[in-house]
Structure formats: C-alpha cells, structure tokens
Amino acid sequence: MWRNWSGCESSEAAVVAPRTIEQLREVLAAPDKVLRPVGAGHSFTPLVSGGGRILDLSQINTPTVLTSAPGRARVSANARLHDLSAALQAKGQGFRNLGDINVQTLAGAMSTATHGTGRDLPSIAAEMTGARLLSGSGELVEIAAEDLPGVQVGLGLLGILLEIELNTVPAFNLRRRVGVRPFEVLLEQMHGNWSAHRCFEFFLLPHSGKGVQISHDVTEAAPSKPPLDLDALGLQVMKVASALRHLHPKAQRGVLALMLKLQGEEDYVGESWRVLSSTRAMRFNEMEYHLPPDVAEPVLRDIIALIERRHPDVWFPIEVRQTAGDTAWLSPFQHGRRVSVAVHMHGGQDYTGFFHDCEAIFRSAGGRPHWGKLHSLQRRDLEDLYPDLGKFDALRARLDPKDRFLSPALARMFRP
Numbered sequence: 347m348w349r350n351w352s353g354c355e356s357s358e359a360a361v362v363a364p365r366t367i368e369q370l371r372e373v374l375a376a377p378d379k380v381l382r383p384v385g386a387g388h389s390f391t392p393l394v395s396g397g398g399r400i401l402d403l404s405q406i407n408t409p410t411v412l413t414s415a416p417g418r419a420r421v422s423a424n425a426r427l428h429d430l431s432a433a434l435q436a437k438g439q440g441f442r443n444l445g446d447i448n449v450q451t452l453a454g455a456m457s458t459a460t461h462g463t464g465r466d467l468p469s470i471a472a473e474m475t476g477a478r479l480l481s482g483s484g485e486l487v488e489i490a491a492e493d494l495p496g497v498q499v500g501l502g503l504l505g506i507l508l509e510i511e512l513n514t515v516p517a518f519n520l521r522r523r524v525g526v527r528p529f530e531v532l533l534e535q536m537h538g539n540w541s542a543h544r545c546f547e548f549f550l551l552p553h554s555g556k557g558v559q560i561s562h563d564v565t566e567a568a569p570s571k572p573p574l575d576l577d578a579l580g581l582q583v584m585k586v587a588s589a590l591r592h593l594h595p596k597a598q599r600g601v602l603a604l605m606l607k608l609q610g611e612e613d614y615v616g617e618s619w620r621v622l623s624s625t626r627a628m629r630f631n632e633m634e635y636h637l638p639p640d641v642a643e644p645v646l647r648d649i650i651a652l653i654e655r656r657h658p659d660v661w662f663p664i665e666v667r668q669t670a671g672d673t674a675w676l677s678p679f680q681h682g683r684r685v686s687v688a689v690h691m692h693g694g695q696d697y698t699g700f701f702h703d704c705e706a707i708f709r710s711a712g713g714r715p716h717w718g719k720l721h722s723l724q725r726r727d728l729e730d731l732y733p734d735l736g737k738f739d740a741l742r743a744r745l746d747p748k749d750r751f752l753s754p755a756l757a758r759m760f761r762p
C-alpha cells in the first residue's frame with residue numbers, strides 16, 4: 347500500500363514505475379484508470395491517492411542536469427532537490443531559494459508551489475522558464491511561453507513533467523543566525539526583519555511566550571562548522587512538556603522555559619542549499635495558509651489565543667515565512683507577497699478540530715492554502731480565490747481532454 351510521508355494519505359492503487367517514455371506512453375494508453383503522478387510523497391493532501399494507478403517517475407533515465415548556462419539550467423523534472431542542488435553546485439550554480447527540506451522532486455515541489463522564505467524570493471515554481479511533458483493523450487509537448495503560468499503550479503493535472511528549465515543563480519554561501527525572542531518582539535519586528543534579511547522566518551512555540559527566529563544572509567565567508575542539529579530533540583522535549591501539563595498546569599511552561607534557556611544563539615556559514623534545508627525526523631500533519639502581509643499579526647494572535655483557549659494539547663511550533671509574488675495561475679502567491687502561517691500537529695494526534703478552527707481564521711483573513719498541505723477548498727472557493735482559474739481549466743482541457751489525471755478528490759476542485 348502506498349502512503350504519504352505523514353501517513354495521513356494512503357492508496358491501494360498499483361504503483362507503476364516505467365523506465366522509458368515508451369513504457370510511460372503504454373501506461374497512458376491503457377484506458378479507464380485515473381493516473382496520479384507521485385514525487386517524494388511529501389504532500390499531505392489527496393494529490394497522489396484517489397486514482398486507479400500511481401505513476402512513480404523515479405526510474406525514468408534522464409540525466410540530473412541536461413544543460414546548464416549561467417542563470418539557466420534544464421534538468422530532470424523527477425530528480426530530488428538535494429541531488430539537483432549538488433549537481434548545480436558542481437557547475438557553480440544553485441537554486442535561488444529552497445524550503446525547509448530538500449527531499450522532494452523538482453516536479454513535485456513546483457506542482458504545489460513549494461516555497462522557502464524571503465520577502466523578495468519567489469516560490470520554486472516561479473523559477474520555471476520552460477518544461478517538457480507527456481500530455482494526457484500521450485504527446486510530448488514543449489510548453490509554450492503563454493502556457494507556462496499554468497504549468498508552473500499544475501498539481502499533476504496537465505501531464506507528466508519530464509524536463510524542466512529553470513532560473514538559477516551563481517552558487518553562494520549563507521550566514522545562518524538563530525536566536526530565541528519573546529512573542530511580542532517577534533510580532534513587532536517581523537516586517538523589519540523581512541526587509542533586513544535575505545531570508546527570515548520564525549517559529550512560535552505554543553505555551554512558552556517565546557519563539558525562535560532564523561535569518562540567512564549572503565556572505566563571502568567560507569563555511570564554518572555547523573552546530574549539532576538539535577531540532578528533533580527539542581520537539582521531543584516539547585512533546586514531554588505537553589504531557590506534563592496534565593499533571594501540573596505550570597510544568598509545561600517550566601520545561602519550555604528551561605529548554606529555551608539552554609538553546610544558545612547559533613551563527614555559522616555554509617553552502618546555501620546545505621544551510622537552508624534540514625531533515626524532519628518527527629512525523630507531523632500540517633496546514634499552511636498564505637496571507638496578505640498586513641493581516642499576519644492579527645492572525646497569529648488569533649491562532650495563539652485559539653490554542654490557549656480551545657486546543658491546549660497543541661504543542662508543535664507555528665512557522666511563519668514570507669514569499670514574493672509571481673504570476674502562475676494557481677499560485678497562492680499570484681499578484682503579491684504573502685506571509686505564510688503553518689500550523690502542525692504531531693503525527694499521532696487528531697488534527698481535524700484544530701485545523702478546522704485555524705482554517706476559519708485563515709479564510710476570513712483572505713488566505714490561500716498551500717496546495718500540498720491540508721485544506722478543505724472546493725470549486726466555488728477556488729473561483730473566488732483564483733482569477734485565472736478559467737485559463738487553467740482551458741489548458742487542462744487541451745492537455746488532458748479525457749481527464750486521465752482527474753481523481754474524484756481533484757474533480758471537486760477542478761471540474762468546471
């Protein structure tokens with residue numbers, strides 16, 4: 347049985363892993379089953395499950411980097427971000443920005459508008475400048491410039507991405523600084539910090555009154571020794587602290603205060619792709635909404651109040667980032683910067699009530715959800731949020747006229 351990373355999605359459908367384009371065409375030619383492409387299975391939403399077959403593209407033999415010139419590379423769509431980062435670094439190039447992890451495939455990351463953080467840094471999808479895909483009717487299509495905004499964030503609904511051309515930047519080093527700050531300071535200073543730093547983000551730690559801020563800035567300095575990665579240990583302590591709350595109300599705050607006291611300030615330099623992404627050892631489920639920047643502060647206050655009043659068992663940190671605007675038709679960042687607020691619950695906890703309440707706050711503040719993270723949008727919601735939905739529908743009708751990629755869950759959003 348196929349399962350996604352967190353285990354919240356599963357499927358009994360057969361997983362097919364063609365090795366050549368011809369084999370892929372044969373799978374497409376076999377009628378009557380909805381096919382859903384899979385990358386690294388790191389989405390929380392039913393993007394891969396719900397079809398008759400899952401298409402694993404990892405065996406298709408394409409070189410990681412096909413061509414590269416300064417500022418531009420053509421790469422395998424199904425390569426993992428860490429392999430691509432290493433291969434681009436060997437050519438003196440790199441991604442402009444990356445998210446928290448780098449195990450996703452490029453096609454998977456772009457298809458859901460995966461992002462990192464940085465006021466002037468767009469999502470990974472916005473870096474796509476060209477693409478080759480196998481359409482629903484089995485044709486190899488080189489995507490025309492006017493269709494690119496549809497394919498950049500395509501949710502695996504337009505065809506099987508095989509090659510992607512993207513913007514790159516000269517390889518660079520980043521200085522990473524990490525520190526603990528009170529909530530109030532983080533909220534007051536967030537917009538100033540986004541202006542001051544290339545990349546800035548923070549994590550609010552529920553029930554502690556504090557959070558951890560992280561900045562990344564370009565430096566000419568050589569890499570230094572990274573500190574031990576204690577994130578997984580920190581999460582274990584937060585989990586234990588939450589359990590202690592049931593024994594004594596003050597115990598959780600006490601343990602969190604001690605933990606934050608022990609968290610020293612980090613300051614080190616590394617190659618950008620090694621510094622930006624790390625591993626996530628503890629399983630969780632996540633909802634993330636992208637909000638107009640001016641509503642970020644009241645939304646964060648509402649979420650903290652919600653946890654304190656109605657969901658005291660939530661202990662996972664709340665992540666806050668910012669991403670530059672772009673022009674992709676289904677991009678949550680279309681036409682302007684957005685501040686992203688992500689709420690998480692430990693993999694073993696029931697997330698439905700908390701996420702339901704958070705979504706009401708996010709929606710009333712004009713948020714658009716991350717396509718790969720839990721949300722409950724339906725067709726009518728998309729019509730309100732995405733002015734270019736009609737263009738996407740028309741492109742999908744052209745590239746997948748027989749709905750080969752349209753599972754029932756996706757039809758609820760994408761059948762006009």
Ligand SMILES: Cc1cc2nc3c(=O)[nH]c(=O)nc-3n(C[C@H](O)[C@H](O)[C@H](O)COP(=O)(O)OP(=O)(O)OC[C@H]3O[C@@H](n4cnc5c(N)ncnc54)[C@H](O)[C@@H]3O)c2cc1C
Pocket residue numbers: 351352382383384385386387388389390393394403423424444445446447449450451452453454455456457458459460461462501502503505506507508626716717718719
């Ligand atoms: C631990 C963790 C950390 C994360 N951190 C971040 C983060 O920092 N920032 C962020 O924005 N998101 C983050 N995410 C979300 C994640 O980046 C997205 O859900 C992303 O889409 C996952 O990529 P994937 O390769 O696993 O693709 P999958 O989840 O397997 O698939 C995603 C979509 O891509 C489609 N697809 C895959 N391959 C192809 C192809 N060849 N052609 C056409 N369509 C294809 C699939 O059909 C599906 O619609 C995180 C998720 C997890 C679990």
